[in-house]
Each structure stands twice: as C-alpha cells, then as structure tokens.
Amino acid sequence: MKLLCHNKACSSYNSWLEIINKGFYFRSSDSHWVKRWCCKACGKNFSTATENPARWQKKRRINPQLVKLLSSNNSMRRSALLLNVDRKTVARRLPFLADLARRSQMKFLKDHQQLIHTVEFDDLETLEHTKCKPISVALAVEHKSRKILGFSVSSMPSKGLLAKSSREKYGFRIDQRPMGWELLFSSLQSLVVPNAEFRSDSNPHYTQYVKRYFPNSSHIKIEGKRGAVTGQGELKKVGFDPLFSINHTFAMLRANICRLIRKTWCTTKKLEALSDHIAIYVNFHNQVLLKNH
Ligand SMILES: [Zn+2]
Incomplete structure (x- = not known):
C-alpha cells in the first residue's frame, strides 16, 4: 500500500501519483524493517513510522507489555x-x-x-x-x-x-x-x-x-x-x-x-x-x- 504525501507545502499533497519506493530501513528499537517511500514532487522521504505516535521512542517494544x-x-x-x-x-x-x-x-x-x-x-x-x-x-x-x-x-x-x-x-x-x-x-x-x-x-x-x-x-x-x-x-x-x-x-x-x-x-x-x-x-x-x- 502506497502512502500519500504528507507535506502540506507540496504540489501533490495528499496524492500518491508522484510517490516512488525508497527501500526499507531497520528500526533497532523494535527490530522491525520499515518500508520507506519518496515523493518525487517535493523530494521528502517518509514511511509508516513518520506518523506513528511512538516515533522517537527508543524503548517502544515495552509499550504493549507495560x-x-x-x-x-x-x-x-x-x-x-x-x-x-x-x-x-x-x-x-x-x-x-x-x-x-x-x-x-x-x-x-x-x-x-x-x-x-x-x-x-x-x-x-x-x-x-x-x-x-x-x-x-x-x-x-x-x-x-x-x-x-x-x-x-x-x-x-x-x-x-x-x-x-x-x-x-x-x-x-x-x-x-x-x-x-x-x-x-x-x-x-x-x-x-x-x-x-x-x-x-x-x-x-x-x-x-x-x-x-x-x-x-x-x-x-x-x-x-x-x-x-x-x-x-x-x-x-x-x-x-x-x-x-x-x-x-x-x-x-x-x-x-x-x-x-x-x-x-x-x-x-x-x-x-x-x-x-x-x-x-x-x-x-x-x-x-x-x-x-
Ligand atoms: Zn510531496
């Protein structure tokens, strides 16, 4: 599933037409591979983690247990x-x-x-x-x-x-x-x-x-x-x-x-x-x- 461009200043904001794959990255805080996309119109990279409420947390794996x-x-x-x-x-x-x-x-x-x-x-x-x-x-x-x-x-x-x-x-x-x-x-x-x-x-x-x-x-x-x-x-x-x-x-x-x-x-x-x-x-x-x- 492709994500939409989140950049409000971008000409193709909220559209997936300019979105291309940009590989994966490894998130060490919970050992997950996260898929990344790039918007060709504004050049911004983003992923499902960009809007995740636990963004920047180093110990996110403890949340459900806690x-x-x-x-x-x-x-x-x-x-x-x-x-x-x-x-x-x-x-x-x-x-x-x-x-x-x-x-x-x-x-x-x-x-x-x-x-x-x-x-x-x-x-x-x-x-x-x-x-x-x-x-x-x-x-x-x-x-x-x-x-x-x-x-x-x-x-x-x-x-x-x-x-x-x-x-x-x-x-x-x-x-x-x-x-x-x-x-x-x-x-x-x-x-x-x-x-x-x-x-x-x-x-x-x-x-x-x-x-x-x-x-x-x-x-x-x-x-x-x-x-x-x-x-x-x-x-x-x-x-x-x-x-x-x-x-x-x-x-x-x-x-x-x-x-x-x-x-x-x-x-x-x-x-x-x-x-x-x-x-x-x-x-x-x-x-x-x-x-x-
Ligand atoms: Zn964009």
Missing part, C-alpha cells in the same frame, strides 16, 4: 524491574500510554453513542501520599455490560478526625468534586439516552447533576450496604445488590491498579499520574478484560 503490567496490579517500580528498563522510562511512558488509551477509549465509546439506557455511578475514595490528602474518583458504568463510560479524579478535603490536623499540616485543600461530577456528566451526554435510568447511592449531591444534564431521566437512589470482606469492601454483603455493576467495577479497579488497594504502601504522589493510570486501566478493562468474559 499496559498489561500496569493494568494487572503492578507498581511502576515493579513494571520497570520486570521489563528491564529504568524507572524513569516507565514514569515518562505513563502520560504517553494514557493519551493513547484515552483516544482509543473515545473511539470505542463512539460505537455506543445514544445507546446506553441504564447507568450506575458512584465515587471511590483514595489518597495522595497521605491520608490527610484524600482523592475522589467519580465513575460511571453501564448497568448491563459493566463497561466503564467515564471517570474523573478530584482532590477533596479530609473529613472527620483528620480534618483539623490535615489543615494544620498541609493547609486548605480545594474540593474539586463538584467540577469532577460536572465533567463526568457532560461527557455522558453523548453516550446515554435522554430518558435513561441512573442508579446511585443516597448521596444528596448527586441529584442536581442528574437533573441538570439529563432532565428527562429517572434517578434511583439506593441505601448503602455493609461491605463484604472480599472485593476490598466494594462488594456488598447482600444477596442481591442493585448497584452490583458499579461496586464490582470499583473492586476490579482496587484489585488491578496497585495504588488504589486499601492500606497499600503503593500510593499516588501526583493526581495526574493517578488519572493517567486509571485511563490506561479503563481502556484495558473495556477492550480486553470484558471481552474475555
């Missing part, structure tokens, strides 16, 4: 050890892989536009380095398939006994949760039908967002249940849980993203890194884990 490791309860440190690369390589690759995952997820969800009828949503609490800096992850799943439809990560002030000492030590912490819920619900508008059914626990904050973004929908609130020992407290100790899909998804997140495990020593140091890590997992969850069921 996605699997990070989505299977491995820390960044352990992933680096298993892949035989430096920790900094893994840290630098996290935003890159998250960007790819977000794009892939957007494409994946496009096939479900205006097809979702029942949504379960809730928040999961975790922390940033210390218990004094809690983080909230808002997440929405489709009731039937357990597909993750979206998430947002927000900082929140600590509650209860820790609230005072947290303020003394780290100062005032902004509550980003209202913005996180806005983001999540606005992203759901393209996927979910206007008269959908939303299910959540009885958190009083949720109603306004459902009403604002889906005025014709119905919102069913379910009283919280006691957590079971299995499933990191997310799975409930009842025979039938109406919020099973969201609780099961949270249990999977906690089991597969090492920094979300309760009482872990593997904590998040930066909010963005947690968001990137979840984005990588979400894409893996929807496109690999759920398909293999």
Whole structure:
C-alpha cells in the first residue's frame, strides 16, 4: 500500500501519483524493517513510522507489555524491574500510554453513542501520599455490560478526625468534586439516552447533576450496604445488590491498579499520574478484560 504525501507545502499533497519506493530501513528499537517511500514532487522521504505516535521512542517494544503490567496490579517500580528498563522510562511512558488509551477509549465509546439506557455511578475514595490528602474518583458504568463510560479524579478535603490536623499540616485543600461530577456528566451526554435510568447511592449531591444534564431521566437512589470482606469492601454483603455493576467495577479497579488497594504502601504522589493510570486501566478493562468474559 502506497502512502500519500504528507507535506502540506507540496504540489501533490495528499496524492500518491508522484510517490516512488525508497527501500526499507531497520528500526533497532523494535527490530522491525520499515518500508520507506519518496515523493518525487517535493523530494521528502517518509514511511509508516513518520506518523506513528511512538516515533522517537527508543524503548517502544515495552509499550504493549507495560499496559498489561500496569493494568494487572503492578507498581511502576515493579513494571520497570520486570521489563528491564529504568524507572524513569516507565514514569515518562505513563502520560504517553494514557493519551493513547484515552483516544482509543473515545473511539470505542463512539460505537455506543445514544445507546446506553441504564447507568450506575458512584465515587471511590483514595489518597495522595497521605491520608490527610484524600482523592475522589467519580465513575460511571453501564448497568448491563459493566463497561466503564467515564471517570474523573478530584482532590477533596479530609473529613472527620483528620480534618483539623490535615489543615494544620498541609493547609486548605480545594474540593474539586463538584467540577469532577460536572465533567463526568457532560461527557455522558453523548453516550446515554435522554430518558435513561441512573442508579446511585443516597448521596444528596448527586441529584442536581442528574437533573441538570439529563432532565428527562429517572434517578434511583439506593441505601448503602455493609461491605463484604472480599472485593476490598466494594462488594456488598447482600444477596442481591442493585448497584452490583458499579461496586464490582470499583473492586476490579482496587484489585488491578496497585495504588488504589486499601492500606497499600503503593500510593499516588501526583493526581495526574493517578488519572493517567486509571485511563490506561479503563481502556484495558473495556477492550480486553470484558471481552474475555
Ligand atoms: Zn510531496
């Protein structure tokens, strides 16, 4: 297959008429022979690698493995050890892989536009380095398939006994949760039908967002249940849980993203890194884990 000329200044831009073969070159970063072409009109060489998102990466061979490791309860440190690369390589690759995952997820969800009828949503609490800096992850799943439809990560002030000492030590912490819920619900508008059914626990904050973004929908609130020992407290100790899909998804997140495990020593140091890590997992969850069921 011939590629088109990518040079916008070229007289035969986007045409293959002037394109000739220019042999192959060996890419040592993943031991591949890459075919190359040349445009006779502008004299530029190019190949399938020119527009590849992993261009210039010396360790591109780790990318698919790294996605699997990070989505299977491995820390960044352990992933680096298993892949035989430096920790900094893994840290630098996290935003890159998250960007790819977000794009892939957007494409994946496009096939479900205006097809979702029942949504379960809730928040999961975790922390940033210390218990004094809690983080909230808002997440929405489709009731039937357990597909993750979206998430947002927000900082929140600590509650209860820790609230005072947290303020003394780290100062005032902004509550980003209202913005996180806005983001999540606005992203759901393209996927979910206007008269959908939303299910959540009885958190009083949720109603306004459902009403604002889906005025014709119905919102069913379910009283919280006691957590079971299995499933990191997310799975409930009842025979039938109406919020099973969201609780099961949270249990999977906690089991597969090492920094979300309760009482872990593997904590998040930066909010963005947690968001990137979840984005990588979400894409893996929807496109690999759920398909293999
Ligand atoms: Zn050209």
